[in-house]
Amino acid sequence: MEQDRIKNIDAFTCRYSTPARRSKDQAWAMLNQKIEQAENHKTRKFSKTSLVIGSIAAVFVFLFILYTGMFNTGKYSPDIKSEVASSKKYYLPDSSVVYLNSNSTIKYHYNNFTGERNVVLEGEALFEVREGRRFIVEFEGGKAKVLGTVFNVSAYSGNFMQFDCVEGRIELNLDVQRKRIRVSEGDGLYVSNEQISQLHDVNVDSIYERLNGLYHWEKIRIDNLLSFISRRFGYSADFGSIDPSRKFSGKVDLTDMNTGLNIVSYAMGIDYSVSDEEKMITFNAKSQ
């Protein structure tokens, strides 16, 4: 009887196949088309005549680039925004990828002359940077410079920032510190209240999980954490009677604000009230 059941399960499962929307040939054709588009984007072949015309045009283009590069006024792209409690994937012109986390904004500008890539960030974003010229992320409180690398910047405000370097290396230039700070692959750090605190190990999976609203912290000051959660959902935080220096460690689900706040407030013995009109969350120590 038992053997029959196993046989049935096996016999049935072996007869299953996955559904298909397109055939393998169609998938191959589609893939080729994508590759062709990507390759065309990178290189273009010229005939002899067009080469001559192209060379002349190139001189003008070069002079124009030189002009615009030298007198570059730093014109940025329009703002690219993500909604509250959702993430957004965005390809920059050099095919670097930016994953905007909840309630975040970027705008970018590529310097035609130096090739330098500049991104201004408000909020939190994960960057997968294509190798190339210098890539700079500016945020309230400083900037990060990189070559090709993968890293996460969380900077909803200049009072609390978190940097996690997944691949490569980033160089931080913070307003609060004169010297440059280098963050290597696998390292992360918090910057709060104008000082750098705690170097922590970076777990790759957990960095990508942040895009789904799942966060993990080690010994983060409670005021920093609550400010972060508030800002993430577009609110300000008011700390009434709580001791801001207490520290929290653990996982927090921030897929929606109340779930996250409930986890932290339960663990830390805190009450909170949300004012949607004032966009303000007030925190107080739990009454006995």
Next chain:
Amino acid sequence: MPFMVGTKKGKDWFKGVFDNYYEYVRNYLFYLSGDIEIAEDIVQDVFMKVWEIRDTIKDETIKPLLFRIARNLFYNTHKRKVLDLRFVNNYDHKNENESPEYVLEMKEFDAKLQKAISNLPEHCRRIFLMSRIDEMKYHEIADSLKVSVKAVEKQISKALKLLRENIDYKV
């Protein structure tokens, strides 16, 4: 899955990789997502990525690399969720000796089994389906997912145990 590589990593090499692994990677993404549209979209991104980094790829690591890229691309944009996997059942009910009751019973069993498979833990489900639907050998699954053959064996027997219990319980 024999795999021939060309001398140069051009289109021939890439076509070889595509021919050998497309279906496995697409199915793997289906086992993760439960949605064939998502699986077929992401599998395109997987092979685009392979094309971009082809010069840095070692042939002996291509298989686990494909599955790793697929997994990462999927989880970068999608949450883990409860799945509702709908497989195509290739069984043909044309055998005249089968009574209508038997056919109905089998259909009911089929529905329960598909639901029970959907409810298997993710890792266990992927391995079980790679073995049964893709007919991959245990050592091939182990190579692809960078786990030991023992771990594959364990997950398969766990899957069978859970499926048996789940279907028994509901009957």
